[in-house]
Amino acid sequence: MHVGQKLQEQAATGRPGISFEYFPPKTAQGVQNLYDRMDRMHDLGPAFIDVTWGAGGSRSELTCEMVRIAQTVFGLETCMHLTCTDMPRERVDAALEAAYNAGCTNILALRGDPPREQEKWEAAEGGFRYAKDLVKYIREKYGNHFDIGVGGYPEGADDNSDVDQLIDHLKEKVDAGSTFIVTQMFYDVDNFLNWVDKCRAKGINAAIIPGIMPISTYDAFMRRSNWTKIRIPPDWLEKLEPVKADDAKVREIGSKLVAEMCRKLLASPQIHHLHFYTMNLAQATRLILEELKLLPSEEAPLHKPLPWRRSLGLRRRSEDVRPIFWRNRNASYIARTADWDEYPNGRWTDARSPAFGELNAYGVRLKGTNEQNIKLWGAPKSIKDLSDIFLRYLNGKLERLPWSDSSVTPETSDIHNELVDLNKRGFLTINSQPAVNGVKSTDPVHGWGPRNGFVYQKAYLELLVPPEHVDELLRRIEKNPDLTYYCVNKTGELKARSDEGPNAVTWGIFASKEIIQPTIVESVSFMAWKDEAYQLGDDWAKCHPADSPSRKLLQRVMDEWYILNIVNNDFHKKDDIFRLFDGLVIKDFETEVTGTAPVVANGTN
């Protein structure tokens, strides 16, 4: 979606919009950390994010990759920066194509800083000299596919302090086809608003988005201010200087100062949106938003169009049906379906389901190094040890499990006690949702979709069960006509209630819409998930040395236990599923596996 449209939508709500800017980190670990942060910062509700252009070979590739991951995996509407610096036309073409293929529809066209070794800016051979040339080129090449923004300089650019001349340049950039302006950082609000008036007086009608730089540390604040030569209000220095050695204090006072400045900006009828230079950090930005009361809250919850995070990848925007199995493995689902030509829209179609990608794509295999995972989950030696790990996850003490990328969701609280009971007894639950019999679509826990609607869920439970209890469990399930199930082991012996079709387990009823049914349970995708689920368990086992008790325990569970999923099709009933397990006791629950097997035998695994 275009930034322009996002701004309009946001304006209609009467609530200011926000956006976050990130830059490509220098190390692989930095990239992973940033991804985790971008993912979490989605929940702060940015209308869009920016990814700056990483000038030079691999860093520019990283920009394209970050744009792709943000769009497709995190469902963040992204604006990709593109500079003229050091960019021959072919590289601009490649970058635009990468953005297009990522589903990205917004470009911020900049001239860019001169390369470090050069003092003065020069165009690359066959490249573009001014941002306006880049704007024109993108418009010519892609028509209206991209919304194009440009930079604004309320206090002058580093090689040009003539603000009025820069406004003339800005007018040319807008006339060339850009529709929004993101400004450089500043702290002098009066000067900024004066500059906005000047822009308007010159006939610049594009939306103006002030760029806000949070204050993390006193040093960074001073360095950046000096470097960009921006004015700092004298009282800011008076307040910050005395506490400059205390980072926490600087952040606290700084966030209040910046928040106050934002309040003044938003009081202007020209300003409806704040763009944050996050410097790849969450906390300073979050503090300002908290101060401004702009964080999602019970009164103004984050709008969830669907119960799962929508991907904004190319051709994926209309996707609105997914199997429940990857509920806690979003990145993996995106990766394993990346090659689909079309995405289920309205209903799950047979043609689609078989084509799940292989298990070696990005995000599919177990996260973390062996060491990290052993640190996280320890070295379980018995079913009871496993049970303890699952309980720690359920109680919010573990951030992930092999089958869940992120920590337990608030939705689970409805059935927390039942899940705890099952896991305490060694029935290891890997996915679940409680029954919901029509709550308002604005419900803070279960709600999703447009206002004035009602959402529903069938109770769902997926868990690992030891082979000795499978027959009895299936017998109990079959006795209740409202329950349907799939049960499979690693070798793929599938058992199911006969006549199973795609079963919609989450749906919503809205005004003037067809029914939306975003989550289904279905056999072909379950079999694809089963491969992944056992692979994740095998990966976990292999974190441990070949002859270790933990390796043997985990491998045995993966080799012998079944994955069972159960749907209660009567969504009025809350706990029939849990009653199925009454009285079942897992044998050798506390028995510790010993590490006596010959090394060779384990080595062949």
Added chain:
Amino acid sequence: MHVGQKLQEQAATGRPGISFEYFPPKTAQGVQNLYDRMDRMHDLGPAFIDVTWGAGGSRSELTCEMVRIAQTVFGLETCMHLTCTDMPRERVDAALEAAYNAGCTNILALRGDPPREQEKWEAAEGGFRYAKDLVKYIREKYGNHFDIGVGGYPEGADDNSDVDQLIDHLKEKVDAGSTFIVTQMFYDVDNFLNWVDKCRAKGINAAIIPGIMPISTYDAFMRRSNWTKIRIPPDWLEKLEPVKADDAKVREIGSKLVAEMCRKLLASPQIHHLHFYTMNLAQATRLILEELKLLPSEEAPLHKPLPWRRSLGLRRRSEDVRPIFWRNRNASYIARTADWDEYPNGRWTDARSPAFGELNAYGVRLKGTNEQNIKLWGAPKSIKDLSDIFLRYLNGKLERLPWSDSSVTPETSDIHNELVDLNKRGFLTINSQPAVNGVKSTDPVHGWGPRNGFVYQKAYLELLVPPEHVDELLRRIEKNPDLTYYCVNKTGELKARSDEGPNAVTWGIFASKEIIQPTIVESVSFMAWKDEAYQLGDDWAKCHPADSPSRKLLQRVMDEWYILNIVNNDFHKKDDIFRLFDGLVIKDFETEVTGTAPVVANGTN
């Protein structure tokens, strides 16, 4: 669906199945009456119907047409009879093609009686001599598309009384590829069951369906029995002879006798289905079914796969979404969508909606002759007169209105008082459904779809409103965010709440299924319906002479009034829609239109 599959499904329920046989009537009026009767007899729950082959030119065409109407309009699974008599191969080919195109998948292959002028049976040139040849031919030409049945003769055929030889012929017919046997009429159960045993002993394993001839009058009973030379149990004659002049008495006693015979048949483990020779009449068959307690009831309701009658036309079986507007105009909807290549399945798609057929197809224009309609609806002169007509329909005193082909449905009883109130005040309602917030899919009034499901409806109201109240009504509707609407007049000025998509107003949640949403409200089809609705009103006006008050009244209403439909998207609320009309009074409600306009002016209409 194949008769064989129907028999299997029926057997699985443990309840005997029934089927009805009809023959092509000789007059156009007879055809229309039979269609009405077939439509009504759908509700007696036949697993399928038979249409006999009308030997000779136009009568055979009528068979094909009846098969098509039964399949597509009435949603009756049909078995078409086909005989060898007087049928060169090309005519057999044409008949099979017609059956195929009608969506028919069952053929009863018969040799047929010799043509009247001939004493002895002879094959047509290039035609088929025996039914087994016809069976083989159909199998060769259509593979397994058609299920093929053949005739059985428990008491001999009219030109062959050697029952054992006939069983040998039957074996040949079954071996040639037929899978079920429908027998000639009989009344001697012991002889029949003995014959069944003989068939089984000869290795005939096809399903055997006894043909049951109800008793309508004594004369017909005796004539048919003599003609077919079948045995009548002596006690039957003893019971019927004394009352032979009293048709009602004959039917009463006859239905008890035939019911008793059916009970004996069904007591045999070989017999699970009864085939009724209805002779195109409903009552005698219905009496027997009543006696046998085989009529749909609260305990064993007629299974409705969808809230509307499913068409079984070619390519139409998977259709499961329709606009609500034709709810009471099924034949018209079928006709206006007959040319579609695909039918909405799962959801309503944009591509589909514009292609509604013209208003001149069969079943679209106003039913009945001018005289019949004036007799039915009288000569209204005021809005109050119209109001009275609509009230009579609502109270079950009128079998149809221009916008409703059949009488008021039980479903309406939930909102009967509200509808009566509106119509009493001159707001003329032409379609409606009450809100249903999740009742079991087996609910006798609102239920549909598989067992163990829940069905829902949003309240819907469609009515004619005079122009002077439109603005106020729309103002009231817009005040309630749960209400959406379309409002249009004859010239097509459409008003609607902005951002309207297809709105699912009926849906069902079932075990192991995606959500089914069989009824929607949507603008493009509403505009197609609007043309039809005003055309029907114009047709009604034109039943009356050009300068008559009724013509002028009806024409004025059609030219000036709006059609307004309203959906309450909050399906928990029962009567918000009706409250919208509080306090609105239609002007000149009782004023009678006079017939003074010059004939010429009206004549140009």
